[in-house]
Amino acid sequence: MAKKIKGPQMILANRLDDGRVVFFTKDGGWNSDTVFAAYGEGETLEALLVEADKSAANNLIVGTELIGATIDGDQAYPSHIKHIMQAKGPSVRADLGYQVSADWERR
Amino acid sequence: MYAYDKFDRSLVDIRVAEFRDQVERRVKGDLTEEEFRPIRLMNGLYLQLHAYMLRVAVPYGTMSGDQMRRLAHIARKYDKGYGHFTTRQNIQFNWPKLSETPDILAELADVEMHAIQTSGNCIRNVTSDQFAGATADEIADPRPYAELLRQWSSFHPEFSFLPRKFKFAITGADQDRAAVKWHDIGLIVRKNDAGEIGFEVIVGGGMGRTPVIGKTIREFLPEKDFLSYQEAILRVYNEQGRRDNKYKARIKILVEAMGAEEFARQVEVEWEKIKDSHIDVPQEEVARIQAFFQPPELANQDATSAVTSEFAKKNFIFASWLQNNTNAHKVQGYVNITISLKPHGGIPGDASAEQMDLVAALSDEYSQSEIRVSHEQNLILPHVALKDLPAIWADLDEAGLGTANVGLLTDMIVCPGLDYCALANARSIPIAQAITKRFDDMKRLQDIGPIKVKMSGCINACGHHHAGHIGILGVDRKGQEMYQLLLGGSGAEDATKAAILGPGFDEHGIVDALEKVVAVYLGVREDGEEFLSTYRRIGAQVFKEAVYDAA
Amino acid sequence: MTLLSLTGIESGPWITLLDGELPSEGDSIAVPIARLLEEGVSAFATAGALGAAVPTGTSFAELEEVVRSLTFVAIEFSAFGDGRGFSLAVRLRKDMGFKGEIRAVGPVMPDQAQFLLRSGFDSVEITDESRVGAFRVSLERFNEFYQTDYMGARSIAHARHGISQ
Ligand code: SF4
Numbered sequence: 148m149a150k151k152i153k154g155p156q157m158i159l160a161n162r163l164d165d166g167r168v169v170f171f172t173k174d175g176g177w178n179s180d181t182v183f184a185a186y187g188e189g190e191t192l193e194a195l196l197v198e199a200d201k202s203a204a205n206n207l208i209v210g211t212e213l214i215g216a217t218i219d220g221d222q223a224y225p226s227h228i229k230h231i232m233q234a235k236g237p238s239v240r241a242d243l244g245y246q247v248s249a250d251w252e253r254r
Numbered sequence: 255m256y257a258y259d260k261f262d263r264s265l266v267d268i269r270v271a272e273f274r275d276q277v278e279r280r281v282k283g284d285l286t287e288e289e290f291r292p293i294r295l296m297n298g299l300y301l302q303l304h305a306y307m308l309r310v311a312v313p314y315g316t317m318s319g320d321q322m323r324r325l326a327h328i329a330r331k332y333d334k335g336y337g338h339f340t341t342r343q344n345i346q347f348n349w350p351k352l353s354e355t356p357d358i359l360a361e362l363a364d365v366e367m368h369a370i371q372t373s374g375n376c377i378r379n380v381t382s383d384q385f386a387g388a389t390a391d392e393i394a395d396p397r398p399y400a401e402l403l404r405q406w407s408s409f410h411p412e413f414s415f416l417p418r419k420f421k422f423a424i425t426g427a428d429q430d431r432a433a434v435k436w437h438d439i440g441l442i443v444r445k446n447d448a449g450e451i452g453f454e455v456i457v458g459g460g461m462g463r464t465p466v467i468g469k470t471i472r473e474f475l476p477e478k479d480f481l482s483y484q485e486a487i488l489r490v491y492n493e494q495g496r497r498d499n500k501y502k503a504r505i506k507i508l509v510e511a512m513g514a515e516e517f518a519r520q521v522e523v524e525w526e527k528i529k530d531s532h533i534d535v536p537q538e539e540v541a542r543i544q545a546f547f548q549p550p551e552l553a554n555q556d557a558t559s560a561v562t563s564e565f566a567k568k569n570f571i572f573a574s575w576l577q578n579n580t581n582a583h584k585v586q587g588y589v590n591i592t593i594s595l596k597p598h599g600g601i602p603g604d605a606s607a608e609q610m611d612l613v614a615a616l617s618d619e620y621s622q623s624e625i626r627v628s629h630e631q632n633l634i635l636p637h638v639a640l641k642d643l644p645a646i647w648a649d650l651d652e653a654g655l656g657t658a659n660v661g662l663l664t665d666m667i668v669c670p671g672l673d674y675c676a677l678a679n680a681r682s683i684p685i686a687q688a689i690t691k692r693f694d695d696m697k698r699l700q701d702i703g704p705i706k707v708k709m710s711g712c713i714n715a716c717g718h719h720h721a722g723h724i725g726i727l728g729v730d731r732k733g734q735e736m737y738q739l740l741l742g743g744s745g746a747e748d749a750t751k752a753a754i755l756g757p758g759f760d761e762h763g764i765v766d767a768l769e770k771v772v773a774v775y776l777g778v779r780e781d782g783e784e785f786l787s788t789y790r791r792i793g794a795q796v797f798k799e800a801v802y803d804a805a
Numbered sequence: 806m807t808l809l810s811l812t813g814i815e816s817g818p819w820i821t822l823l824d825g826e827l828p829s830e831g832d833s834i835a836v837p838i839a840r841l842l843e844e845g846v847s848a849f850a851t852a853g854a855l856g857a858a859v860p861t862g863t864s865f866a867e868l869e870e871v872v873r874s875l876t877f878v879a880i881e882f883s884a885f886g887d888g889r890g891f892s893l894a895v896r897l898r899k900d901m902g903f904k905g906e907i908r909a910v911g912p913v914m915p916d917q918a919q920f921l922l923r924s925g926f927d928s929v930e931i932t933d934e935s936r937v938g939a940f941r942v943s944l945e946r947f948n949e950f951y952q953t954d955y956m957g958a959r960s961i962a963h964a965r966h967g968i969s970q
Contacts, residue, residue, distance in 0.1 A: 415888030
């Protein structure tokens with residue numbers, strides 16, 4: 148587990164196949180959209196992490212990482228600029244980053 | 255250009271099969287991610303900020319039109335239609351899938367390309383002068399020696415798990431366009447009094463967290479001992495380089511700790527033991543490789559071209575392009591063209607599949623199907639007849655490749671930064687875009703003259719900020735992207751380390767600060783004095799006052 | 806645990822001596838190099854075959870002090886990425902003319918099999934049995950090499966011009 152961060156956190160990883168950044172979701176899956184992302188603190192978070200790590204054990208995702216989250220209503224967003232970039236895609240290729248490329252996503 | 259024989263072909267083919275097998279084992283779980291990581295890295299595959307990234311080698315920056323077309327095809331079929339040329343003269347694709355990477359490697363192998371050792375703690379792709387074999391100021395074409403290094407270092411049984419990555423650069427010219435003093439090993443082709451070819455060997459240069467300019471440990475290494483000497487250096491490094499701290503693991507730290515003299519002594523002791531033990535290749539092999547790099551047969555041309563001069567009179571941008579983007583060839587009536595991948599407001603080093611196809615087509619028509627990549631992230635068409643320039647420029651310009659800024663302020667080296675890189679602290683591309691927009695005026699750029707701006711998104715210095723006349727370094731200050739300004743570096747034969755000017759700036763402040771630095775220079779320069787000379791003459795203080803006091 | 810021989814040379818099983826432990830007479834033993842250097846080779850004269858257990862961080866100069874009394878050497882990798890082990894094997898063959906078995910111990914990967922063989926190793930101790938197959942496949946992967954090694958194989962560059970020995 149990564150270094151201790153205070154406050155609410157979400158879980159980020161890469162899918163093994165396409166390397167795409169994904170977030171652990173409330174229904175126990177992974178999604179590139181933070182809308183579905185699970186978050187928590189303390190014991191809730193520990194429990195989430197146990198579930199998330201199962202995907203790593205199944206060779207579906209790699210590099211599980213806990214990241215600081217900002218909560219708005221019942222949705223979590225990454226706090227740090229690096230993770231914001233990961234959620235949004237390259238700021239300089241909004242035309243070609245994954246943020247708009249649903250086709251590529253499904254391929 | 256070098257062409258594979260059955261041995262080279264068989265090795266890359268087997269390598270592709272091996273990687274296919276490794277990917278399958280990884281997906282099945284037979285290889286852990288920890289084990290797979292160095293394997294994929296040694297095949298050029300990173301897990302980057304957003305997805306995988308594949309770095310394909312362009313050995314010593316030379317490739318053919320067919321190879322460029324294949325890169326375009328890969329960009330289209332397996333990626334998102336573009337690629338990024340790097341300071342290692344390589345190309346990176348930002349969005350490949352793990353499962354498709356073996357297919358990409360097979361497509362590359364088909365045109366005698368690979369991604370072998372473009373990453374990992376091993377000997378990386380050797381870089382060289384982008385004008386090698388086509389420039390007047392050269393003792394010998396360095397590329398045959400770079401090819402010897404490529405082969406010797408590929409799948410080296412002893413040196414595939416070094417303390418850290420290891421980079422060679424080699425040049426054969428007086429003017430250093432390959433930044434050899436900034437490499438783990440830098441080599442300069444020299445001739446001794448007897449007229450024999452040999453090499454000056456420079457060790458322990460490097461950028462990153464601890465910038466160090468390499469030190470010469472041997473003035474003249476005879477050609478016949480070329481590889482055994484490198485092997486001796488690598489062995490001393492592999493045994494004694496630090497492995498406890500990745501920031502102290504590069505050879506520069508070992509050389510500094512031991513002292514260059516002691517390091518050289520240990521290398522010589524080891525080299526004495528191995529120098530005649532067939533580590534070096536037979537003379538016939540050097541000749542065989544050199545035969546691939548014979549200068550092309552070029553038709554006789556006049557030293558000047560009326561078509562070109564006339565067009566230059568009518569078109570200011572073309573005239574600037576002629577001045578900035580072409581340089582002397584060793585044959586009269588020919589030039590080398592540098593195609594700028596730094597359009598104002600664009601992404602430095604990026605090229606679309608269509609642009610790659612165009613460059614390939616132009617190379618077939620005008621440059622013997624030869625293309626080069628420079629460490630300054632531009633593309634070169636060598637051996638081009640002066641008379642063909644207007645036609646070539648028109649085609650380039652239409653495709654957004656006609657920018658006339660080579661060597662000028664907007665021809666910046668820029669690493670991908672936080673837009674793509676997992677290690678980044680700050681974005682670098684948007685800063686480059688803001689700067690090139692601010693200076694989007696060819697007359698002004700011409701007036702400012704030659705100046706090298708180099709920018710990195712973190713301390714790793716892939717954007718060579720330590721070697722920039724003006725360097726910019728992205729840092730993370732409490733989650734905010736900030737930028738430091740450095741002045742006075744050089745990556746050329748007069749290599750120097752740039753020094754930080756003062757406190758950092760935000761994304762707008764850095765552009766203003768750069769502009770103030772330029773204004774100081776314009777105000778105090780003497781006749782014909784370039785930026786770096788002015789800086790060396792007057793020092794940092796005047797710049798510091800202008801940048802910080804007025805604020 | 807499986808012992809995979811790369812070259813056919815194999816000293817058979819041995820016991821790696823723990824600190825303070827003494828060998829039974831006639832045993833094949835691997836003694837930690839630090840202990841060998843400290844107590845001297847003669848302290849282990851009653852052993853059968855004498856070997857050294859050598860961490861990758863050992864300098865070849867230290868190894869050289871005792872190498873003449875050794876029948877085999879076990880190079881202990883702390884991690885698969887610790888490339889010093891390869892140079893140690895090269896030194897043993899090239900500088901010390903060591904003819905006995907060199908064994909790789911520790912977390913080496915199947916994908917390193919040919920690197921091990923070509924650096925001078927004779928055998929690998931494989932802890933995960935399921936990997937023996939992958940080791941064997943990897944061992945056969947390439948058949949020509951760009952480098953001349955210290956085991957007698959000349960490089961492709963030599964082969965291209967008909968020089969093989
Ligand atoms: S300098 Fe830093 S941010 Fe830029 S590419 Fe290198 S590691 Fe990434």
